[in-house]
Amino acid sequence: MPGEIQRKQTWHGDMVKAQERIHALHRVLGAFDSYNALLDSELPAKHLLHDENVADKISRRLLQPTSGKGNDQVCQWLFDTYQTQDPALQLVVLRFLPVLCGVYLPRITTSPDGPLAGFEAVLLALYAAETKARGGRPVMINIPDLGHASLYHSPRQTVGSPQPHVEVISPALEPQSSVKSTKRTVIVAVALELFYKRIIMMPSKSKFDLCHYARSWAVKGCSWSNAVETLARSALPPPPSLNPAQVGSSSSLGAALTLGEALTLDQEPQDPPLLKKSNRPGRWDVSGMAKRNPFHFLTA
Template identity: 45%
Template sequence: MSLIDDEDNTPFETSNTSDLDLKLQSSIETLTQILGPIPSLSSSQDSSLTLLHDTNLTQTISTHLKLPNSGAGNNNLCRWLYDTFQSSHPDLQLVVLSFLPIIAGLYLPRAVLRATSLAGFEAILLALYAHETTSRDGQPITVSIPDLSNSSLYHESKAPIKNKAVELNMTIVSPSLEPHGTVRSTRRARIVGVALELYYKKIALMPISSKIEFCKFCLVWATGKEDGDGEDSVGKKALSGDQEEASSSSNGEHGVDGSKEKREMKEELSEEKSWRRVPLPWELLQPALRILGHCLLGPNRTNKELTDAALAATKSLHARALQDVDSQAILATGSILRLGTMASETSPELDHTEIRDYMNPVISL
């Protein structure tokens, strides 16, 4: 079963069936060597669907990706994700794309700190960026906006008829792409944003758990905190625990000096919390808001966990925009927040037996 259809009818590249089967089997064997035996794959008739939707397998891969050194260039799981996407297997590419929220969510805060090697994450992001660059063939993504100054077809116009054709108002949603072989600080937001645009194109095929992860990391990007609990995400809790353990052992040996060291470490951690907030330029914020809009208004809006996470992420991004005094971001986040709130409100059921007087409508203030 192939999962290559998407909203804009631009499927991933495909090969013949035998090559796809060989690539799928090879990818599963490599993943088994990294994670160990995967019972759900051995008992499944469709391994590609299992890789995409198996909750336990997704949680295992997510746990490995959240390890402190997961983004290094020699990380086996990052190498598997990169090689799997480059295999051009359409269903396997969807599997890699489903983990983009975790990869991008971890990469951006760690890139701000510049504490560890992130070559593994960057290789995956560049592979997604290169795929989107090739598929666009140097053309930007545009939309046509109707010109409200033109008369409606259903109304008479007193304005003189124009001899020239009606001009379309074209708006560029995403500019044309240039190929990049490395991730520099000036290109980081653009590369991650393009990867999110590819994720949005395939979002109808993404598992709900992947969308929830994205909403959670949007909250991290905006505030530097996870779930508003005041604790820094992406491994800071583990780091804090290790340092507190070291401080307690030092306290046992040196008495007062140990307490002082522990207090200094806590102060350092509290100062580093603000570093976890990432810059949110429009080229990164726009695709993120499109994904959040799908989570709030799309077909999965009946999932309460997803809508709650999306609302929390949108509120945090709106507060961040107000703090940054970014008028474009304020308008966009405020509009999506309003639409999401309206969609979540319960409305009374429509009574089809009611006779309405449309000539004298009732206006409630």
């Protein structure tokens, strides 16, 4: 019984905390259709995470030419929400990380004199949380000695005991109070790593955002970028108009927005050359792609 009472108290505390952040979001965004429904929900943080209408409004605000400044109210809301230490609310913040990074990186590199304290405050909050979680320890993996036979070899040839090689994936993180140019890469990479760890819980359109921006980062300045762009566009539906008068509050507008474009998942893409339909419903198979953390090289 005491355990059940404690669980109810925790649930009630989390719900009140989420409702407070929804009230704060209402003050930032103004009226939105799902405001009352979110407040009445028993799981407001979860429903806020998957609310496409709210996600569209926040993404549009992040894409504004004047976004990311020190007085940016959306960035302030993201920062305060992550500081609640509530895992469900932190997921809501991580949901917008691809768009935030997608806007921040080109702006800070093309106009390095322009302060983007709002974006950087959010990134530093994520970085500080991960630094504390790692406790000054690097991220390492053990690579088995391939010179020894495995358990599945027959007959087994035992030559001493295998000695695994220890490799450092990411060195120990140093606390940072500001985003210096020499530390920007690792700060952004750690933030994206947090998103990657929780990507299974992210809405589909947030994953779409990550793919969209990662593609643009990967081909930046490459001679074959046009070929990749052509291939990607053959796999994606045409972007809808960004004119609010035409789009309205339609939930079909995705949050994968960049440089005046928007992508939607409501249509099934045509098969591009490197994609093939999977036998599993709703999935696609990509040949020749390594299944690994796409951001590991940023933190090496």
